[in-house]
Amino acid sequence: MRVGVIGGGQLARMMVPAAVELGIDIAVLGEGPDASARLAVTAIGAAGDADAVLAFARDVDVVTFDHEHVPQPVLAALVEAGVAVRPGPGALAHAQDKLVLRRRMDELGVPQPVWAEVADEAQLTAFLDANGGRAIVKTPRGGYDGKGVRVVTTGAEAADWLADGPLLAEEVVDFRRELAQQVARRPSGELVAWPLVETVQGGGVCREVIAPAPHSAGRIADLACDIAMTVAEALDVTGVLAVELFETVDARILVNELAMRPHNSGHWTIEGATTSQFEQHLRAVLDLPLGATGCRDPWSVMVNVLGGPEDGDLDSRVPGLLAEHPTAKLHLYGKAPRPGRKIGHVTVTGEDLDDLVFQARAASARLSGTA
Amino acid sequence: MRVGVIGGGQLARMMVPAAVELGIDIAVLGEGPDASARLAVTAIGAAGDADAVLAFARDVDVVTFDHEHVPQPVLAALVEAGVAVRPGPGALAHAQDKLVLRRRMDELGVPQPVWAEVADEAQLTAFLDANGGRAIVKTPRGGYDGKGVRVVTTGAEAADWLADGPLLAEEVVDFRRELAQQVARRPSGELVAWPLVETVQGGGVCREVIAPAPHSAGRIADLACDIAMTVAEALDVTGVLAVELFETVDARILVNELAMRPHNSGHWTIEGATTSQFEQHLRAVLDLPLGATGCRDPWSVMVNVLGGPEDGDLDSRVPGLLAEHPTAKLHLYGKAPRPGRKIGHVTVTGEDLDDLVFQARAASARLSGTA
Numbered sequence: 001m002r003v004g005v006i007g008g009g010q011l012a013r014m015m016v017p018a019a020v021e022l023g024i025d026i027a028v029l030g031e032g033p034d035a036s037a038r039l040a041v042t043a044i045g046a047a048g049d050a051d052a053v054l055a056f057a058r059d060v061d062v063v064t065f066d067h068e069h070v071p072q073p074v075l076a077a078l079v080e081a082g083v084a085v086r087p088g089p090g091a092l093a094h095a096q097d098k099l100v101l102r103r104r105m106d107e108l109g110v111p112q113p114v115w116a117e118v119a120d121e122a123q124l125t126a127f128l129d130a131n132g133g134r135a136i137v138k139t140p141r142g143g144y145d146g147k148g149v150r151v152v153t154t155g156a157e158a159a160d161w162l163a164d165g166p167l168l169a170e171e172v173v174d175f176r177r178e179l180a181q182q183v184a185r186r187p188s189g190e191l192v193a194w195p196l197v198e199t200v201q202g203g204g205v206c207r208e209v210i211a212p213a214p215h216s217a218g219r220i221a222d223l224a225c226d227i228a229m230t231v232a233e234a235l236d237v238t239g240v241l242a243v244e245l246f247e248t249v250d251a252r253i254l255v256n257e258l259a260m261r262p263h264n265s266g267h268w269t270i271e272g273a274t275t276s277q278f279e280q281h282l283r284a285v286l287d288l289p290l291g292a293t294g295c296r297d298p299w300s301v302m303v304n305v306l307g308g309p310e311d312g313d314l315d316s317r318v319p320g321l322l323a324e325h326p327t328a329k330l331h332l333y334g335k336a337p338r339p340g341r342k343i344g345h346v347t348v349t350g351e352d353l354d355d356l357v358f359q360a361r362a363a364s365a366r367l368s369g370t371a
Numbered sequence: 372m373r374v375g376v377i378g379g380g381q382l383a384r385m386m387v388p389a390a391v392e393l394g395i396d397i398a399v400l401g402e403g404p405d406a407s408a409r410l411a412v413t414a415i416g417a418a419g420d421a422d423a424v425l426a427f428a429r430d431v432d433v434v435t436f437d438h439e440h441v442p443q444p445v446l447a448a449l450v451e452a453g454v455a456v457r458p459g460p461g462a463l464a465h466a467q468d469k470l471v472l473r474r475r476m477d478e479l480g481v482p483q484p485v486w487a488e489v490a491d492e493a494q495l496t497a498f499l500d501a502n503g504g505r506a507i508v509k510t511p512r513g514g515y516d517g518k519g520v521r522v523v524t525t526g527a528e529a530a531d532w533l534a535d536g537p538l539l540a541e542e543v544v545d546f547r548r549e550l551a552q553q554v555a556r557r558p559s560g561e562l563v564a565w566p567l568v569e570t571v572q573g574g575g576v577c578r579e580v581i582a583p584a585p586h587s588a589g590r591i592a593d594l595a596c597d598i599a600m601t602v603a604e605a606l607d608v609t610g611v612l613a614v615e616l617f618e619t620v621d622a623r624i625l626v627n628e629l630a631m632r633p634h635n636s637g638h639w640t641i642e643g644a645t646t647s648q649f650e651q652h653l654r655a656v657l658d659l660p661l662g663a664t665g666c667r668d669p670w671s672v673m674v675n676v677l678g679g680p681e682d683g684d685l686d687s688r689v690p691g692l693l694a695e696h697p698t699a700k701l702h703l704y705g706k707a708p709r710p711g712r713k714i715g716h717v718t719v720t721g722e723d724l725d726d727l728v729f730q731a732r733a734a735s736a737r738l739s740g741t742a
Contacts, residue, residue, distance in 0.1 A: 017388030023703025289694035323660035332394025
């Protein structure tokens with residue numbers, strides 16, 4: 001069994017340990033020799049280079065992804081060549097294009113923010129007038145980690161982006177917190193869900209995840225699980241699906257975005273769940289039976305490590321972290337620190353949530369050079 | 372930070388996930404391109420080939436081992452060349468030569484079986500006469516997994532081995548069970564112990580491990596921990612040390628053998644302990660602060676997967692195992708199945724020991740083709 005991963009970022013990197021343990025061969029098409037997943041890189045090429053992608057895919061049993069940025073024509077060429085592509089192009093379109101996503105969620109009756117496709121300033125102004133004078137505008141494609149997202153109060157504020165094509169306008173949701181629901185689905189239909197988690201964002205980037213989401217048992221968790229399972233089946237997702245959600249102040253659950261690959265909101269599963277998202281993704285795309293998804297401890301807390309204000313010698317900060325936090329599990333991505341760049345994460349699990357949050361934040365800050 | 376591992380077996384293989392997560396570069400000197408640790412193999416060569424080992428060591432910060440079979444002259448050449456070798460040659464000698472081990476344990480006052488060095492049949496006969504007419508004879512070097520070990524009742528039964536040099540003769544210990552105590556030690560002296568475990572052998576090969584060892588809290592666990600810590604410090608072991616022990620029917624603890632590397636008795640730590648033996652070994656040989664060693668669940672049970680009576684298509688047996696045992700964690704070593712060969716292991720953790728033993732054995736048997 002040989003899995004090929006397009007893209008050599010940290011998500012591909014973290015598939016490597018799972019593949020090694022399961023006895024699965026893994027190959028990665030990396031962006032360069034210094035890709036985060038470099039240990040498993042067998043070919044170098046861009047995700048948009050059809051020739052490179054096709055050549056890479058020739059030696060593997062199934063192709064999956066580190067990111068959503070493989071163009072549809074390249075995906076179509078893979079399918080045309082008889083390659084098993086999981087998730088498939090039809091599913092991936094909903095993670096690549098936010099307008100495609102919004103239309104489909106409406107068709108499925110899945111709750112989401114009020115939205116509109118706006119092609120010019122007049123249409124955006126009309127949307128603003130109808131929605132309290134503020135809106136989030138998003139470029140339909142290519143945005144991530146806060147890029148391609150802007151809050152506007154006038155149509156003119158999006159004029160530059162409108163010059164390149166229609167935008168997605170969304171109401172500014174009055175949310176209490178953000179949540180994420182992960183599920184995994186096999187081509188043969190088996191579908192399992194991890195516990196709902198709470199995600200804490202800052203500057204458009206995921207900062208912390210608490211699993212399970214506090215105070216969410218019952219209706220909220222059921223709603224989130226139903227939504228994610230509905231989406232996974234309707235879109236024929238294979239592999240891991242993360243559904244990012246808003247919990248509104250009036251206790252509704254709205255779909256924010258989708259990711260069809262392992263996702264930052266699921267890094268806690270490496271230590272915190274019986275089956276990690278990385279192992280499960282490999283099992284799912286190979287159509288192997290899925291593993292148990294329960295929590296191994298009452299609480300898991302994951303805090304990202306972002307490059308700090310001064311980049312510098314990350315290695316020199318590791319001993320202090322390890323000495324002060326002997327129960328913290330450190331994950332480093334082999335990426336050069338730059339301010340704000342995700343370069344690793346720390347997970348702690350146990351019974352005392354307050355203490356775990358303290359430990360995980362302190363450990364992460366140690367590495368960012370902010371402690 | 373770059374660690375070089377001499378030997379590409381499953382122990383090197385299982386260091387790879389730990390290295391990836393910690394952001395440590397790992398390089399392996401493998402026996403061939405199909406080594407179990409092939410993903411991290413950067414050079415091919417025999418552990419006895421000084422030129423190959425020296426060339427390999429040039430590119431790493433510290434050298435450690437998948438096995439004990441690097442000859443002392445090669446180790447000496449590494450030290451001579453200024454390479455950090457962990458554990459060092461002086462410590463490794465005790466894992467390479469059982470006579471060296473026995474002499475040193477006596478010097479340290481560590482309890483062990485009655486033993487003698489026997490150079491000929493007459494000396495072995497004298498040992499038999501003094502010890503109830505039965506003895507275990509062992510070749511001092513090169514034995515493992517039941518090889519190089521024989522039970523004899525007459526001197527003549529070891530004549531073939533005696534032709535090659537002196538042997539170790541040991542009393543046949545009347546033991547209740549076998550135990551193993553693992554510790555990890557850094558060059559700077561930090562020393563930590565995992566809980567004592569029970570090991571179940573069959574045909575000279577480790578079959579099962581239960582962690583912690585049932586009914587061992589208190590005196591037995593304290594004795595075992597004291598012995599392992601004494602040995603680690605006296606021998607200046609760096610990295611992980613496993614001390615295989617007999618618990619006698621009259622409740623004594625005797626040292627059987629040592630391993631100065633990750634060991635089969637510690638595979639349970641991947642899921643069962645806060646810090647796995649593989650992560651800890653890397654931390655220890657890099658002189659990084661060591662991680663917490665407590666159990667994550669009340670019980671962990673590890674069962675080896677041995678090649679079954681019919682070799683054949685291992686891949687075809689994996690789906691059944693995964694489907695029937697969704698909580699079992701499967702580890703495959705990428706080795707071709709041959710009868711009796713260790714090709715993987717399965718670990719389950721939880722609260723109900725009887726059920727865990729049942730699950731782990733059933734899952735393992737599924738893969739061996741014996742279920």
